[in-house]
Amino acid sequence: MDNLFVEKSGKRDRIFDVGGRQAAQQEAFNQNKAKALCMSAKGMQGAFFSFSAAGSDCSKEEAGMNKADAVVIGGGIIGCSTAYYLARAGLHPVLLEKNGIGEGTSSACDGFIMLQTKKPGLPLRMAMSSAKLYEGLTEELGYDIQYRRPGGLVLIETEEMKKIMEGVVKEQIREGMEVEFINNDRIRALEPLVSKDIPAAVYSELDGDVSPIYTTRAFAKKAAELGAEIKTHTPVRGVHIEDGAVAGVLTDEGEIRTDIVVNAAGVWSPMVGEMMGTPIPVRPRRGHIVVSEAVARVLQHEITDARYIAIKHDPSLVERAKDPTFHLGISLSMEQTENGNFLIGSAREFAGYNTDARFDILKGICEYSTRFFPALRNLNMIRCFVGMRPYCEDGSPIISPISTVKGAYIATGTEGDGIALAPITGRTISEMILHRETEFDMTPFSYDRFLK
Numbered sequence: 105m106d107n108l109f110v111e112k113s114g115k116r117d118r119i120f121d122v123g124g125r126q127a128a129q130q131e132a133f134n135q136n137k138a139k140a141l142c143m144s145a146k147g148m149q150g151a152f153f154s155f156s157a158a159g160s161d162c163s164k165e166e167a168g169m170n171k172a173d174a175v176v177i178g179g180g181i182i183g184c185s186t187a188y189y190l191a192r193a194g195l196h197p198v199l200l201e202k203n204g205i206g207e208g209t210s211s212a213c214d215g216f217i218m219l220q221t222k223k224p225g226l227p228l229r230m231a232m233s234s235a236k237l238y239e240g241l242t243e244e245l246g247y248d249i250q251y252r253r254p255g256g257l258v259l260i261e262t263e264e265m266k267k268i269m270e271g272v273v274k275e276q277i278r279e280g281m282e283v284e285f286i287n288n289d290r291i292r293a294l295e296p297l298v299s300k301d302i303p304a305a306v307y308s309e310l311d312g313d314v315s316p317i318y319t320t321r322a323f324a325k326k327a328a329e330l331g332a333e334i335k336t337h338t339p340v341r342g343v344h345i346e347d348g349a350v351a352g353v354l355t356d357e358g359e360i361r362t363d364i365v366v367n368a369a370g371v372w373s374p375m376v377g378e379m380m381g382t383p384i385p386v387r388p389r390r391g392h393i394v395v396s397e398a399v400a401r402v403l404q405h406e407i408t409d410a411r412y413i414a415i416k417h418d419p420s421l422v423e424r425a426k427d428p429t430f431h432l433g434i435s436l437s438m439e440q441t442e443n444g445n446f447l448i449g450s451a452r453e454f455a456g457y458n459t460d461a462r463f464d465i466l467k468g469i470c471e472y473s474t475r476f477f478p479a480l481r482n483l484n485m486i487r488c489f490v491g492m493r494p495y496c497e498d499g500s501p502i503i504s505p506i507s508t509v510k511g512a513y514i515a516t517g518t519e520g521d522g523i524a525l526a527p528i529t530g531r532t533i534s535e536m537i538l539h540r541e542t543e544f545d546m547t548p549f550s551y552d553r554f555l556k
């Protein structure tokens with residue numbers, strides 16, 4: 105049996121069990137529909153990793169069991185990417201995850217690496233750079249993360265949405281994006297199942313997708329090989345601050361001494377922020393995804409609609425909307441997995457930390473998607489999942505040092521873009537920690553913008 109272990113306090117701490125994966129998947133589905141979906145939809149059944157022990161020995165020798173060059177809090181895609189880039193730069197970070205790797209939002213989501221849905225400016229520029237990093241990641245991480253670049257369509261249903269997209273596209277072209285408006289004939293040449301009633305779309309061949317859970321775990325695995333220590337089922341209980349600077353991180357096993365801590369706890373980052381006296385203006389923005397039965401591949405591209413972009417960037421539109429599906433925060437996102445399942449979403453709403461699925465939203469998603477793809481009426485929907493996007497109060501991520509506590513950093517607020525932005529976010533935070541020049545001026549995403 106090809107089990108996966110990571111050393112933990114002299115014990116072997118099982119984090120992935122290949123032999124028991126079928127049972128584990130069933131259990132995961134019962135406990136967390138989202139996790140189960142991502143495993144099956146992206147073909148996780150056969151895809152687990154084995155850690156090389158070489159790196160972690162080195163980590164322990166140099167850092168000691170209760171010392172670390174840096175502690176990353178949160179084993180989602182952002183924390184794992186950060187741990188990877190820190191380890192690649194020669195540091196020995198410890199990553200602490202209260203559950204298993206990738207069991208938070210990073211396994212309750214789609215895997216779009218869509219450039220078209222990014223706000224022009226720093227978000228789009230970072231996404232373009234991140235997409236480039238994704239191209240080499242399968243080789244770099246030594247694991248097939250299922251990165252593809254099939255191109256993407258933003259479908260446009262109404263004149264009102266066309267006007268919004270004209271403004272967005274103008275700015276995207278100014279940023280160097282390759283995007284174009286296409287008519288129904290061209291849409292249907294690319295995707296024959298799109299309704300004849302959809303007059304226009306914006307197309308970009310740069311849009312791609314990836315398996316979020318594979319990517320998260322591949323970052324963790326490679327980070328461990330390079331000397332990071334990955335500790336799962338290890339909740340952080342407190343952060344030790346001395347004279348205004350990070351001194352350590354508290355767990356049930358004791359304190360890990362460190363000068364550097366990265367809060368990468370996603371929607372839970374405000375709780376970690378409280379441990380440091382650093383308020384984090386992030387809250388969960390819930391999303392539902394409906395999963396269809398598997399069929400032969402009939403969808404080639406990543407699909408969203410203009411309403412997806414409008415709602416994402418302006419939450420107030422939902423309150424003013426008259427269309428009932430719009431009022432529920434529903435817009436279109438659709439992809440077909442390698443297994444043949446359609447993942448159809450989604451909705452955006454603020455519902456605290458409640459991840460119960462709402463039937464009216466699931467029904468609304470099904471109804472709304474058939475406006476664009478009438479053939480979906482013939483397909484059975486077999487399950488759903490609900491995830492929480494880490495939404496920052498001004499709609500932009502926070503990727504920066506926390507100036508009020510020396511040695512504290514934060515990487516969150518990525519909302520619906522965390523998968524697309526993960527490589528560049530991890531790399532940027534590691535550059536900040538190492539006092540290296542970052543590719544972009546990160547001032548717009550600084551923590552300090554909330555201190556003014």
Ligand SMILES: Cc1cc2nc3c(=O)[nH]c(=O)nc-3n(C[C@H](O)[C@H](O)[C@H](O)COP(=O)(O)OP(=O)(O)OC[C@H]3O[C@@H](n4cnc5c(N)ncnc54)[C@H](O)[C@@H]3O)c2cc1C
Nearest residue numbers: 178180182202208209210216340370391491521522523524
């Ligand atoms: C429905 C939906 C669809 C989406 N689709 C896309 C998409 O197509 N493309 C895209 O780019 N993005 C998408 N996103 C957004 C993306 O999923 C998130 O931005 C991303 O997963 C956030 O990653 P994270 O690492 O910040 O958070 P998480 O994955 O939630 O990781 C945070 C981790 O911190 C851990 N943690 C919390 N507190 C503690 C503690 N005290 N101690 C230790 N560990 C702790 C948690 O257990 C968790 O594992 C989607 C999101 C949703 C909900």
